[in-house]
Amino acid sequence: MFRQNKFFFPFLIVLLVIVLLCAIAFGAVAILPAHMFSALQHFLQGKGPANIYEGVFLQLRLPRVLLCAITGAILSVSGVLMQGLFRNPIVEPGLVGTSSGAALGASIVFVMAPQFSPAIKSLAGPLLMPIVAFFGALLATYAVYSLAKNAKRVSIMSLLLVGIAINAVCLSGMGFMSYIARDAQARSITFWNLGNFSGSTWQQVFIVGTVATIIFIVSLRYSKQLNALLLGEEEAIYLGVDPDKLKRRIMLLNTAMVAVATAFVGVITFVGLIVPHVLRLLIGSDNKRLLPASMLLGAILLTLADMFGRLILAPAEVPIGIITSLVGAPVFIILLKKFNLLQQKGGYNA
Structure with missing residues (x-):
C-alpha cells in the first residue's frame, strides 16, 4: 500500500511528534504548551522550574515520554532483526527468551546487589543492572537458538517450544529471587x-538512548545482508553473506x-x-525501509500505550506490560492461525 509512497516516513515523523506532545501534556497533572516552553526557556538560562508544572514537565513527564519512545523503538527494531534472522514473522524477544533472560539477570541484581563487593559496584556504577541483564539475555537467547537448531535449520515450532521452556x-x-x-x-x-516507566530519569534516558542510537546505526548497515538472508542461507552465501x-x-x-531497555523499564x-x-x-519486507519505519511506529505505539495506562485510572497507573500483552496476545494467536501452527493433524500429531 505504501511501498513507494514518499510521504510515509514524513507522516510517521509528524505523527510521532504529535503523540509525544500529547503524552507530555496529558496525565494526572496537565501540562500546557506554555509550561513546556517556559520550562525549556528557564532550563536553557540555567534557572530552576518556576512552578510545579514546569517541575513535573522537566523532572517527570519529559524523561518518561522520551524513555518510552526509545524503548518502543528498541523493541520494534529487535522484532525486525529477530524475524529477519529466523526468517519468520512470529518471532519476537519475549518468545525466544531474550526478555525473560534479561529479567532474570535484573532480578538477581535487585536481590543480590547488597552482597556484591564495593569494587564491583564502583566499577560498574549505574551500568551494573544492564550488564547483568545483558548476560542473562544473551545466555537465554543462545540456549533457545542452539536447542531449536536441527540439521542447520531452525524450526519455528521447535523455537516456540524451546522458548516456552x-x-x-x-x-x-x-520466582526464587522473589521468594x-x-x-x-x-x-x-x-x-x-x-x-x-514511572521511575524514569534523565540518566536512564541517556544510557538507553546512547545504546539504542549506536545499535540502530549498526543495524542499518546489516539491512542488505538481512534481505539476502530472506532468500535462504545457501542463496545468501552465493551473494557473499x-x-x-x-x-x-x-x-x-x-x-x-x-x-x-529491560533492565530499566521491566x-x-x-x-x-x-x-x-x-x-x-x-x-x-525490505529491511532498509522496515528498520527505520519500525523505530518510528514502535515509539508511537508504546508511547500511546503508556499514555493510555496513565489516563485510564488516573491518578493511578496501569502497568504498560498489561496493556501490551492484552493487545498483543490476540494478534499472536491470529498469526499462529494464519501460519497454520494451531491446526491439529490427528493421530500421534494431535
Whole structure:
C-alpha cells in the first residue's frame, strides 16, 4: 500500500511528534504548551522550574515520554532483526527468551546487589543492572537458538517450544529471587516484571538512548545482508553473506539493546511482534525501509500505550506490560492461525 509512497516516513515523523506532545501534556497533572516552553526557556538560562508544572514537565513527564519512545523503538527494531534472522514473522524477544533472560539477570541484581563487593559496584556504577541483564539475555537467547537448531535449520515450532521452556526456567529463577527477597525487593520485582516507566530519569534516558542510537546505526548497515538472508542461507552465501557470522552479530546487537531497555523499564512483550508485522503489510519486507519505519511506529505505539495506562485510572497507573500483552496476545494467536501452527493433524500429531 505504501511501498513507494514518499510521504510515509514524513507522516510517521509528524505523527510521532504529535503523540509525544500529547503524552507530555496529558496525565494526572496537565501540562500546557506554555509550561513546556517556559520550562525549556528557564532550563536553557540555567534557572530552576518556576512552578510545579514546569517541575513535573522537566523532572517527570519529559524523561518518561522520551524513555518510552526509545524503548518502543528498541523493541520494534529487535522484532525486525529477530524475524529477519529466523526468517519468520512470529518471532519476537519475549518468545525466544531474550526478555525473560534479561529479567532474570535484573532480578538477581535487585536481590543480590547488597552482597556484591564495593569494587564491583564502583566499577560498574549505574551500568551494573544492564550488564547483568545483558548476560542473562544473551545466555537465554543462545540456549533457545542452539536447542531449536536441527540439521542447520531452525524450526519455528521447535523455537516456540524451546522458548516456552527457557522462559519457564527464567520465570522459576525470578520466582526464587522473589521468594528470598525482602518485602520491598519482592514488590519491586513484581511491579518491574509488569513493565513500568514511572521511575524514569534523565540518566536512564541517556544510557538507553546512547545504546539504542549506536545499535540502530549498526543495524542499518546489516539491512542488505538481512534481505539476502530472506532468500535462504545457501542463496545468501552465493551473494557473499556469511550467515553464521551475521547471526552472531545480530544476536549480540539485539540482546544488548533489549537487555539495557529491560533492565530499566521491566518486561514489555509483543511490541516486537505487532509493529514489524503491521509494517510488512504496509511497506513490504525490505529491511532498509522496515528498520527505520519500525523505530518510528514502535515509539508511537508504546508511547500511546503508556499514555493510555496513565489516563485510564488516573491518578493511578496501569502497568504498560498489561496493556501490551492484552493487545498483543490476540494478534499472536491470529498469526499462529494464519501460519497454520494451531491446526491439529490427528493421530500421534494431535
